Amino acid sequence: MDFTPLFHNFAKHITLTKTEEKYITSLxxxxxxxxxxxxxxxxxxxxQSAFVLNGCLRGYxxxxxxxxxxxxxxxxxxWIADMYSLLSQKPGNLNIEAMVDTEVALISKTNQDLMYEKVPKLERFFRIIIEKSLVAYQQRLNDNLSLTATERYMKFCKTYPQLINDIPQKQIAAYIGVTPEFLSKLRAKQVKAK
Amino acid sequence: MDFTPLFHNFAKHITLTKTEEKYITSLxxxxxxxxxxxxxxxxxxxxQSAFVLNGCLRGYxxxxxxxxxxxxxxxxxxWIADMYSLLSQKPGNLNIEAMVDTEVALISKTNQDLMYEKVPKLERFFRIIIEKSLVAYQQRLNDNLSLTATERYMKFCKTYPQLINDIPQKQIAAYIGVTPEFLSKLRAKQVKAK
DNA sequence: ATCATTTCTTAATCTAGGTTAAGTATTTTC
DNA sequence: GAAAATACTTAACCTAGATTAAGAAATGAT
Structure with a gap:
């Protein structure tokens, strides 16, 4: 149970004291x-929200x-969470499933609110990562409105090179918004084109 | 030049003193x-980011x-901004255009950072509104992946009843992701169905 | 190792939505 | 308030991607 990767993650945007780290760990x-x-x-x-220590989750x-x-x-x-359900405290429509055995650090909503009170710096940390996430979703929406399936697939390959070989193709299809059959056809065409 | 609507907006999530309001106004x-x-x-x-005091902008x-x-x-x-460009300080690909004469309150990135230092409560305010915006974009992406054009149009009508009559149909088409011709066809079919 | 399950591929056929084009409102502009 | 520009509609035709189906390859469970 080693939370080091999480504190490295915090350190990208804010500086925590050892005391603060211990306090956070307790939550x-x-x-x-x-x-x-x-x-x-x-x-x-x-x-709760989850931070992946190792392994891989998917939200669908x-x-x-x-x-x-x-x-x-x-x-x-x-980080991953059903933000809609977490914020509204209404039933969500997201499934978050492990693709392989996965270790996560979990923060309950209650404890997260506590953390914001006790360590206000975290308010900034989460503002920043949520901003980045927002930009990514805007970009992806725009891609879905403006690119063809082939272009979206190529972009996915560039953006997630490490995932390409580790996850089933049908999951990539379900991410870029095509059927597995059509993705298979696209890939066959790309191979021929080389 | 009346910023009252903006302070009403702040008041939805945080409480500001008169002094803080004056300070913010100065920025x-x-x-x-x-x-x-x-x-x-x-x-x-x-x-800079913009808050619409009256009128209407669109980002495309x-x-x-x-x-x-x-x-x-x-x-x-x-609120509206090209978050990608604002955060990365790289050239953006968003156009933000007034649909009618529009009054806005503007906050420069520099002043926003200043505000966060002087009035840390704002960090929370913006975290919360960005969270909500994130949820909305996730929902919209999901709609684009899972709903038909007709369903997306009906959802748009429910979500933005006040906009329906005020904005050109071709803008709605460009929002839900269909051509104006196809939206026109959808609407003709809906009228008949009644 | 073997059987069962899941994933991937290929190919024929189908359809939601796009394209092109031409005509008809409706706004804008001067 | 007439002319020009923009927005909307309709219809014929087209295509990217979906569906269906069936076999091949890979993974997993025992």
Missing amino acids: LDFKIIKAKEFLVQQGEISK TIDSEGTEHVLSFAPKDW | LDFKIIKAKEFLVQQGEISK TIDSEGTEHVLSFAPKDW
Whole structure:
């Protein structure tokens, strides 16, 4: 149960004292999520955010046809949560599932609010990472409005080179917004083009 | 030049003293943007965020084919900025244009950073509104991945009832991600269905 | 190692939504 | 208030990507 990667993450934007680190540690939970198990499932009210210490989670929704849509992958050093449910305290529609056995640091909403009071610097930290996340989602929405499936796939490959070989293609398809069959067709065409 | 709506907006999440309000006011600029004029254009490095006192702005990109994609409408009481450019201080790809004559309160990035130092409560305020914005973009991305054009149009009508009659249909089309011709077809079908 | 499950590929067929084009409102501008 | 510009509609035709289906390859469980 080593939270070092989390404190490295904090250190990217703020400086914490040893005392503050100990205090924060006291508010964290550690959990191992086995492959294919869930951190949250749709319909539940989310109680916590997760920071991935190692392994990989994915957040996805299931639409009325039963099709999955991946909203985010969270490999090592990424934050993930059903922000909608966490903020509104209403049932969410996100499933957060482990793609491989995954270790996470968990912060409950209650403890996060406590942390903000006791260590106001964290308010800045989370403002900054949420800003970055917002920019990424705006960019991705824009990509979905303006790029073809092929362009989105190529962009995904550039943006997540480490994930390409580690995750099933059907998950990439569910992220860029095409069927697995069509992604397969695209890739076959690209190979020929070389 | 009346910033009252902005302080009402702050009051939704934090409480400011009169002194703090005066200090913040000293860091704001007031500007009238005439219809069809720009607050920012793609290629520029954004220097400020805007809060709409009255009127309406829209943020859109133009893709390689010359097609416009609306990322956000900002009517009265909304915040808008090219967050990517503002945070990275690199040239952005967002155009922010007034749809009608619009009055805005502007905060430069420099002054915003100053404000965070002097009035740390604002750090919380902006964390909260950015969180909400993030949830909205996640939801919208999910809608674009999982809903049909008709469903997205109906959802837009529910979400922005006040905008429906005030903005050109082609802007709604550029927001939900269809051509104006196709939106026109959808609407004709809906009218018949009644 | 073997069987079962899941993932990936290929190919034929289909469709939501795009494109092109031409005509009809509706605004804007002077 | 007439002319020009912009927005909206309709319709014929087109295409990127979906669907269906069936086989091949990879992974996992026992």
